[in-house]
Amino acid sequence: MRFDIISVLPDLLTSPFAHSILQRAQKKGIAEIVVHNLRDYATNKQKSVDDYPYGGGSGMIMSIPPFAACIEKLKSERDYDEVIFMSPDGETLNQTIANQLSIKKNIIILCGHYKGIDQRIRDIFVTREISIGDYVLSGGELPAAVVVDAVVRLIPGVLNDETSALSDSFQGELLDAPNYTRPADWQGHRVPDVLLSGHEAKINDWRHEEALKRTQERRPDLLK
Incomplete structure (x- = not known):
C-alpha cells in the first residue's frame, strides 16, 4: 500500500513515520509512505503556494496550480483509489473508515494550511474529505499522520499478532x-x-x- 502526502511542511512528517509500527511496515515493504513538498511545484521565484482570497477577508488561500501539478504528476505514474483532503468539515474519522481505506492500494493525501485551499481543488481532484475531530489545527499534516497510522496497522503482516487489530x-x-x-x-x-x-x-x-x-x-x- 502506498501513501503520497502533499504538504507545504514535509519535515513535520519525518518523525511520525520513522518509528514503531509505521517504520516496521515500511521496512517490511508492506507500506510505502512518500511525502512531497508542495513548494517544489510552485512556478514563481518565491516558491509561494498561497494568495489573497477573492472577495476579501483575513488569511491566505492555497492556490490551485501547485496542487494540480503534483497530483497530475503522481497520477501519471500510477492509479489512485482515493485523493483525500484533511479538513475540519470532512467526515469524522472512525474505525469503519480506517477499515475501508486499509484495503486500498494507492492513496493521495492533501494537507491544507493557512486559511484553507481553493475550493476548486476540492471540486476537481478530491474524492474524500476526512476530519479527525471538531477542532482546527495549524495544518493537515498531523491529521494525515493519524489517518496513515490508523490504516497501516490494519494491513495484514504489519502487526506481529494479526488478530490484535481485530480486538481494538x-x-x-x-x-x-x-x-x-x-x-x-x-x-x-x-x-x-x-x-x-x-x-x-x-x-x-x-x-x-x-x-x-x-x-x-x-x-x-x-x-x-
Missing part, C-alpha cells in the same frame, strides 16, 4: 474491555479472577460483557 476499540462497534498484565496482585489491587482461570470461553464472555458495559457508560451512541 470500535471494531464491532464496541470499546475494548479492560486489559491487565503481571503482577496479578499489586498493592492489593487484583486482576479479575476470570482472567487467571485459563477458561477461554469464560474469559471471552467476560471481555464481551465488560466491553458492552464500558461502551454503555462512555459511548452509548455506538450501541444505537
Whole structure:
C-alpha cells in the first residue's frame, strides 16, 4: 500500500513515520509512505503556494496550480483509489473508515494550511474529505499522520499478532474491555479472577460483557 502526502511542511512528517509500527511496515515493504513538498511545484521565484482570497477577508488561500501539478504528476505514474483532503468539515474519522481505506492500494493525501485551499481543488481532484475531530489545527499534516497510522496497522503482516487489530476499540462497534498484565496482585489491587482461570470461553464472555458495559457508560451512541 502506498501513501503520497502533499504538504507545504514535509519535515513535520519525518518523525511520525520513522518509528514503531509505521517504520516496521515500511521496512517490511508492506507500506510505502512518500511525502512531497508542495513548494517544489510552485512556478514563481518565491516558491509561494498561497494568495489573497477573492472577495476579501483575513488569511491566505492555497492556490490551485501547485496542487494540480503534483497530483497530475503522481497520477501519471500510477492509479489512485482515493485523493483525500484533511479538513475540519470532512467526515469524522472512525474505525469503519480506517477499515475501508486499509484495503486500498494507492492513496493521495492533501494537507491544507493557512486559511484553507481553493475550493476548486476540492471540486476537481478530491474524492474524500476526512476530519479527525471538531477542532482546527495549524495544518493537515498531523491529521494525515493519524489517518496513515490508523490504516497501516490494519494491513495484514504489519502487526506481529494479526488478530490484535481485530480486538481494538470500535471494531464491532464496541470499546475494548479492560486489559491487565503481571503482577496479578499489586498493592492489593487484583486482576479479575476470570482472567487467571485459563477458561477461554469464560474469559471471552467476560471481555464481551465488560466491553458492552464500558461502551454503555462512555459511548452509548455506538450501541444505537
